[in-house]
Amino acid sequence: MGGMPDMLRHPARRAHILALIGAGVLIVTFGGIGIELGNDMARHGNLDRQSTAAGSYLRGVHHATSNARICHYAFEAEHNPADGECYLQAITQLSDARAGFDDFRSVQLREGSGRREVLEVVEKQLQTISAWPRAAEAMPQGGAALLATLDQNLSVLSRASTLDQADRVANMLRNTSWQRRLAVLGILTGVLSMISAGWVLDRSSLAAARAEASSRDLALRLRATLDSLSLGVAVFGADGRLWHWNEQLATVLGLGKDFLRTGLSYNALSGMVVVDGVPLLEPFEHIESSLSKGELAPPVVVECKGGNGADLELCRTLFFAPDGAAERRGFVLTAADITMRLRSERALGEAQKLRALGQLTAGIAHDFKNLLTVILGNLELAAEYDQPDQVEQRQEYLSAATHAGHRSEALTGQLLSFMRRQRGAPDSLQLSDLFSFLGGLLGRVIGPRIVVECGVAADVWPVRADPAQLESAVLNLAINARDAMPSGGRLRITARNVTFSVNADLMGLPVEEGRSIRVVSDPSPLPAGDWVRLDVVDSGFGMTREVMDRLFEPFFTTKREGAGTGLGMAMVLAFSQQVNGRVVVATGRGSGTEVSLWLPRAIMASAGAEGTVAEAMPALARPASPAPQAQARSLQVLVVEDDAAIRDIVVTILGMAGHKVLEAGDGEQAFDTAAGVEGTLDLLVTDIQLPGPLDGVTLSRVLVERYPALAVVYMSGDLTADSPPPEGSVSNVRLLAKPFRRDGLMEAVTAALRARAGV
Incomplete structure (x- = not known):
């Protein structure tokens, strides 16, 4: 009972009611007129049986067209078998109507030659409909639009035929005045009812066409939206069969282009998404168990490595129809490539570490400024005490400056340890x-x-x-x-x-x-x-x-x-x-x-x-250890350092030790200098990071090939006491961390020479 008001409110149903009222009025009117004017109609011979048959033919075709449209829309909305049977009967009637079309066309052309174009269109449309499959779900693409056009054309012919019939009947009326008034009133009422019914049908046809276009446009927009997503989406029914999907799903999961298809089973998809013999998707039995409970559950999310090496995030979500219908429940599977997101997270972590390092560096810079103030201030004070009797005071200031330098060295070591996550x-x-x-x-x-x-x-x-x-x-x-x-x-x-x-x-x-x-x-x-x-x-x-x-x-x-x-x-x-x-x-x-x-x-x-x-107290003031004694013989040493001030200090210290020292500012200059050395080159003291194509490690390998007995010392500000030799370094190399003092340099030189000698 609840469905009756909805049925009455439907535009097509209202049109049918108006058409029935109009037809009833016309039948009563024309019945009465026929009784009174039967003899007159027979005498004048104006009542054409073919016209009557043509009208009946037109109304039958028009009625079958309306039924086909209405039943098809109802079947699409609810998939009711009764609506499908209704649609099949209407299509069969339209196919059978081709047999009487020639007689109908001759009558229509006799009544008005201007209908020829419309009649040709209607004939073609009936021929097309006769070739349609006899199934409601198999209507060809564009079928609804064809029925709508046929409906409009039949409405035009119906209106024209109705007007011709009214004119013909009016001409035949030759009765008393009250009979004529009654006949005219009945005719007008019936005609208006029929015209109203045609208008309602026309408007409903237009509304149906617009609704169909809107639905089609909505479907296309939804499809475009799905395909525009950066994650793959698949919608499965409760039976594990694939309903809908987007193109990105195959891309993310590394599937073939034609693998996904409507009705594909979830287990078949799971069998294809396997890495190292382990399926990535959740077993269907688990999903089926969750669906059987009929309750929404939190999404199941898992991160894994895909077959193509990408980082994936797989998510399974259940859905249920509002009315709880079992055939409208299922689950959605989404697959997202999160490789870039993980990279961004790692980059963000690195950025946060850089921010922390920047703030740490600001604090270290502050400490260095304090230490430099102590060094420079004590050196200036020591320069003021240059008299022989002021040695003790001068030494006190020099010791304070030296200690501040040691603290600078320790501070640098702390910063390097922090960067390398090394413990003191x-x-x-x-x-x-x-x-x-x-x-x-x-x-x-x-x-x-x-x-x-x-x-x-x-x-x-x-x-x-x-x-x-x-x-x-x-x-x-x-x-x-x-x-x-x-x-x-x-x-x-x-x-x-x-x-x-x-x-x-x-x-x-x-x-x-x-x-x-x-x-x-x-x-x-x-x-x-x-x-x-x-x-x-x-x-x-x-x-x-x-x-x-x-x-x-x-x-x-x-x-x-x-x-x-x-x-x-x-x-x-x-x-x-x-x-x-x-x-x-x-x-x-x-x-x-x-x-x-x-x-x-x-x-x-x-x-x-x-x-x-x-x-254990390198940072505290303590007496400086004496420099190591010079070697027994004068060595030929090559010093390579791009910082001229540091190079001068190393050259001076080694020269004071009695060695013959050659110097170069980069690897290429050092190679040319070594090529012009007379005799044997005994020792190479080089910075690791040098400008140009030859760094310190590469330079040492080249020179060791020429001078197999060459001892090598690497210098760098990136080194700490426990740093390993750099990759590709020569054997028996010794490391010297900057900043260093004279005794540290000489100890490294002595250790390198002993290592080469096998001592």
Whole structure:
């Protein structure tokens, strides 16, 4: 019952009702007129049986055309077999109508010669329809448009025939006035009803044509949209048969161009998408089980490597019809090539690392400026004390400049280690040596407004740490303390021995001097054993809980823009992690801040302990070792370095050692110089990175072929103490990291000569 109003609202149904009303009125009218005027009609002979037959023929064909269109649209919408049978009957009627078309055409041409063109078109259309398959789903392409055109042409003939019939009947009317009025009223009512029905049918035909065109356009747009996607899409029914897909699916999965087709089974597709014998697609049994539940489930997503080597992201999503119909449920498979996305993510990671490196470099540059200030200032002061009785003062300034240079060297090593993700080399270190050095340095770094107090560390155990990194960590903490006391204050650095018999929770230690807000770098308990606690305490205003929670975040800083990099505490944290220690920060408003470094005690052998500690302090001031003695005979040495200042230093040092030194600024000049050498070339000292086609490694290989006994030393600023020889280097080569000193150069030369001699 619910479908009846919809049926009545359909334009074609309304046209049928109007047509039936009009036909009924006409039948009643003409029936009455026929009874009254039968004799007159027979006498005048104006009623033409052929015209009547032609009218019946036209109405039958017109009715069959309307039924064919209406039933086809209904079948397309709901796939109801009854609609399909209706369509088949209408097409059969139209095919049978060809038999009576000649008689119909003769009548139409007799009534009006202007209908010849329309009649020819209708005849061709009926011939075309007679060749159609007898199945609703097999209507040829353009069939709906042909039926619409036929419908319009029949409407034209119907209107013309109706008007001719009305005129003919009007001429035959010769009855009383009321009969004529009644006849005219009936005729007008019937004609208007028929015309209205024709108009409604025409409008419905036009609306149907527009709807069909819109549906076709929508389908084309959807297809174009699918094909424009960068990911492959396939739609499967619940039975695992392929419904729709786009061209990108075959490209992404590496399938043949003609492999995908309607009705292809999911298992057949899965059998083709295999890498190393393992199918990439989810088994159909899993999907079938999910579909049987009738509930939406989260998409199944997997990333894998495709058969063509591309990185793929496969996603399976279920779908269900709103009415829950089993025949309208299924799943969608998408396949995306994410190779470029992964590359972009990796590039973004590299960009973030470059950003971090840029900020780190800014901090390193700041430290280098400070060190250069110390070097240049002490050298200028040393130049002022040039009298014989001022040797001791001059030596003090020169020692300070030398130590600043050593710290620059250590800073460079730290930067290289950071770039190569190398850990510093921990060694045994006496904190008393560190404190004695920091006592003089911090006063100059911190400034006169802050009093620096370094405690006594003579009885403190040695610690296992890299000296340069520990010194850098303490300096970072001292600089942070200075910035926390802009109006001046007191900075205290102390160290003491602590032994825990059991694992200790550092956050559970007693609160000291009101500093109750604390954070620790690692919340896990500190292992039992011997530890050295190094405290850096300031008398500033302290920090808030919000700042403490982000204290160890890289690039977090409370300083103004450009005043800090936010890497100080991050570097301190990294240092503590390298030595397996801890960092505890305690603060309180108005109570200052205390940073405690918990460092593991170094276990030292009783014999030679002092020598071990002394070797562990390359960044601290210590007496310079004497230069190695000159070789027993004068050697012929070739020095290759594109930096003229460095080349002059190397040439001078080797010349002072008694060797004959040749020099070159690049590989080609060095090759020409070696070609003109008289006698044997004993030693090659070359930078690895040289301008021109010959770098240091290639040059050394060429010269070793000419001089098999040639000893080789490579120099480079990219080298560290534990760097391996560069790829393609000659055997028994020795590495010399920049910056270097005279004793380092001579040690490398001696080691290279001994290696060549087999000593």
